[in-house]
Amino acid sequence: MTQRYLLGFDVGSSSVKASLVNADNGKCVSSAFFPEKEAPIMAAKAGWAEQEPESWWKYAKQSLQKIMADAQVKGDEIVAIGISYQMHGLVCVDNNLKPLRPAIIWCDSRAVPYGERAFSELGSNQCLAHLLNSPGNFTAAKLAWVKENEPELFEKIYKIMLPGDYLAMRLSGTVNTTVSGLSEGMFWDFKENSIAKFLLDYYGISESLIPDIKPTFSEQCVVSKEAAEELGLKAGTPITYRGGDQPNNALSLNVFEPGEIAATAGTSGVVYGVLGEVGYDTKSRVNTFAHVNHSADATRLGVLLCINGTGILNAWMHRNVTFDMGYAEMNDLAAQATIGSDGVCIMPFGNGAERVLENKELGCSIHGLNFNKHTRAHIVRAAQEGIVFSFCYGMEIMREMGMDIKKIHAGKANMFLSPLFRNTLAGVSGATIELYETDGSVGAAKGAGMGAGIYSDHNDAFSTLEKLQVIEPDSAHRDEYLAAYTHWKQVMEKQL
The missing domain is CATH 3.30.420.40 (ATPase, nucleotide binding domain)
Known part of the structure; x- marks a missing residue:
C-alpha cells in the first residue's frame, strides 16, 4: 500500500519549519527548520522590522529537502499541504507576482499612528462593531503607511498578501487568502460578513488589491509545474489549509x-x-x-x-x-x-x-x-x-x-x-x-488533512494528539x- 503524507510549513520570523505527517496514523515522520540561526530582521529605522519574502521561500525549500531526504518520502506520496505563518505581515507584489519591497512584519510599529487616527476619525463604535478591534498596527494600517510614504511603489501594487498567502502563491502561482487571514489584517467586516470596505475607503485603498477569498479548509490552490520541479513535489498537489500562527497553535492543540x-x-x-x-x-x-x-x-x-x-x-x-x-x-x-x-x-x-x-x-x-x-x-x-x-x-x-x-x-x-x-x-x-x-508545522499538516477530506473533523485529525x-x-x-x-x-x- 502506498504511504500517504501530509506536508506542513510554519513560516516564522526566526525560521521556516517543515514537517511530514503520516496521513493514516497521524505520526510526524520528520521535521526540520532553516535557518539554524535566527533569520535576519531588517530595521532601517527604530521601530521598523522587515524581511525579504523570498527568504521564506528559500528556507521552506531547504526544510522540505531535508525532511524528504530524512524520511525517504517521494513527492507523489504527499497528498496535501498546509501552511501556518507569522500574523499581521504585509507583502506587496506587482502584476508579475514579484515583491515590490521587503515585507513589513508583525513586530514593525511604524503604522501605529495610521491605525490610531482611523480609530479616532471613524469612531470606536464603528471600528469595534465591524472590525472587533481598533485598526491598530495591523496589516491595513501598514498598507496605509506604504500608500502615504511610498506612493510610486503603491501605484505598482497588484495584490497584497499575508506571509502565508505569499508562500502559497510561490507554491502555486495563484494569489488568494482566507477570511481568518483578512480578519487579522483588519480587512474583514464581521457585521457585513464581507471585506471591510469602509476602512479601505477611509485609507483610499482599492478593494481590487485584496486577493480572492478561499475557505480555510478547502482546495485553495495546487502546486504548479514550476514549483514542483524546483521542490521535488508532484504538480497538482493541493494546498488545503492555511492559518496564522496563533489560530494554528490553537488548531494544533x-x-x-x-x-x-x-x-x-x-x-x-x-x-x-x-x-x-x-x-x-x-x-x-x-x-x-x-x-x-x-x-x-x-x-x-x-x-x-x-x-x-x-x-x-x-x-x-x-x-x-x-x-x-x-x-x-x-x-x-x-x-x-x-x-x-x-x-x-x-x-x-x-x-x-x-x-x-x-x-x-x-x-x-x-x-x-x-x-x-x-x-x-x-x-x-x-x-x-x-x-x-x-x-x-x-x-x-x-x-x-x-x-x-x-x-x-x-x-x-x-x-x-x-x-x-x-x-x-x-x-x-x-x-x-x-x-x-505539539508543533505548529505538524498542526498545519493535519489542517491540510482536514481540508483535503482525509479526516472527517478536527477530533479525527487530532485523535493521536x-x-x-x-x-x-x-x-x-x-x-x-x-x-x-x-x-x-x-x-x-x-x-x-
Missing part, C-alpha cells in the same frame, strides 16, 4: 469550540480562546479575529491576549538572580516560598508597552520586598506568580466578553515546564490544564491563590 483555550508561554505569552458569539473588548486590550473554523453560519472567534513580559522575565531571573543553577533547580528554589511569596509582588511588564494595559509601559518592578525576611526564593517565585497573574488579568477581560474558561490546552514547553507556574495558573483561574506534545499531563486546580489552596492574585492586582492597578 485541538482547540476549536467556544470556551476552549490555547496558551503559550515563551519569551512572550499568549492566551487564545474561542468565542461562540460576536464580541469585543471596548478598550481593545485583547484582539478578536476569525478562528480557523469561523463561518457565517457558526461564529468561532479567536480572542487573543498577548503578554510581552513572560519567559523573558524568567530568563532574566535565571541570568541575574539564579545564575548558579539550572532552570529545574530554579523552579525547586521558587517552590520553597509559600503561595503569594510572603507579600512580594513583581510586575512582569519589562518588555515594552502591554496591550492588555491599554498600551502603557509600566516596566518591571518589585513591591513589598523586606530585606530582613525575604530571600531570592521569594523573588523567583514572585516572578513566576507575576507572569501567571498577568495572564489571569487578561483572562478576566475574556470572561467579561462571555468566554467560559474551564480548560487550558498548552504544549509542555517553556514556562509550562515549571510545576509552580502550572499549579498557580490552575489555582487562580480555576481551569484544568492539559499539556500536549498525545496528552502528556493534566493539572487540576488545587481546591485546598484556592483561597490562598486568589488572595495572592488580588493583592498583586491591587498593587498593579495603582500604577495604571
Whole structure:
C-alpha cells in the first residue's frame, strides 16, 4: 500500500519549519527548520522590522529537502499541504507576482499612528462593531503607511498578501487568502460578513488589491509545474489549509469550540480562546479575529491576549538572580516560598508597552520586598506568580466578553515546564490544564488533512494528539491563590 503524507510549513520570523505527517496514523515522520540561526530582521529605522519574502521561500525549500531526504518520502506520496505563518505581515507584489519591497512584519510599529487616527476619525463604535478591534498596527494600517510614504511603489501594487498567502502563491502561482487571514489584517467586516470596505475607503485603498477569498479548509490552490520541479513535489498537489500562527497553535492543540483555550508561554505569552458569539473588548486590550473554523453560519472567534513580559522575565531571573543553577533547580528554589511569596509582588511588564494595559509601559518592578525576611526564593517565585497573574488579568477581560474558561490546552514547553507556574495558573483561574506534545508545522499538516477530506473533523485529525499531563486546580489552596492574585492586582492597578 502506498504511504500517504501530509506536508506542513510554519513560516516564522526566526525560521521556516517543515514537517511530514503520516496521513493514516497521524505520526510526524520528520521535521526540520532553516535557518539554524535566527533569520535576519531588517530595521532601517527604530521601530521598523522587515524581511525579504523570498527568504521564506528559500528556507521552506531547504526544510522540505531535508525532511524528504530524512524520511525517504517521494513527492507523489504527499497528498496535501498546509501552511501556518507569522500574523499581521504585509507583502506587496506587482502584476508579475514579484515583491515590490521587503515585507513589513508583525513586530514593525511604524503604522501605529495610521491605525490610531482611523480609530479616532471613524469612531470606536464603528471600528469595534465591524472590525472587533481598533485598526491598530495591523496589516491595513501598514498598507496605509506604504500608500502615504511610498506612493510610486503603491501605484505598482497588484495584490497584497499575508506571509502565508505569499508562500502559497510561490507554491502555486495563484494569489488568494482566507477570511481568518483578512480578519487579522483588519480587512474583514464581521457585521457585513464581507471585506471591510469602509476602512479601505477611509485609507483610499482599492478593494481590487485584496486577493480572492478561499475557505480555510478547502482546495485553495495546487502546486504548479514550476514549483514542483524546483521542490521535488508532484504538480497538482493541493494546498488545503492555511492559518496564522496563533489560530494554528490553537488548531494544533485541538482547540476549536467556544470556551476552549490555547496558551503559550515563551519569551512572550499568549492566551487564545474561542468565542461562540460576536464580541469585543471596548478598550481593545485583547484582539478578536476569525478562528480557523469561523463561518457565517457558526461564529468561532479567536480572542487573543498577548503578554510581552513572560519567559523573558524568567530568563532574566535565571541570568541575574539564579545564575548558579539550572532552570529545574530554579523552579525547586521558587517552590520553597509559600503561595503569594510572603507579600512580594513583581510586575512582569519589562518588555515594552502591554496591550492588555491599554498600551502603557509600566516596566518591571518589585513591591513589598523586606530585606530582613525575604530571600531570592521569594523573588523567583514572585516572578513566576507575576507572569501567571498577568495572564489571569487578561483572562478576566475574556470572561467579561462571555468566554467560559474551564480548560487550558498548552504544549509542555517553556514556562509550562515549571510545576509552580502550572499549579498557580490552575489555582487562580480555576481551569484544568492539559499539556500536549505539539508543533505548529505538524498542526498545519493535519489542517491540510482536514481540508483535503482525509479526516472527517478536527477530533479525527487530532485523535493521536498525545496528552502528556493534566493539572487540576488545587481546591485546598484556592483561597490562598486568589488572595495572592488580588493583592498583586491591587498593587498593579495603582500604577495604571
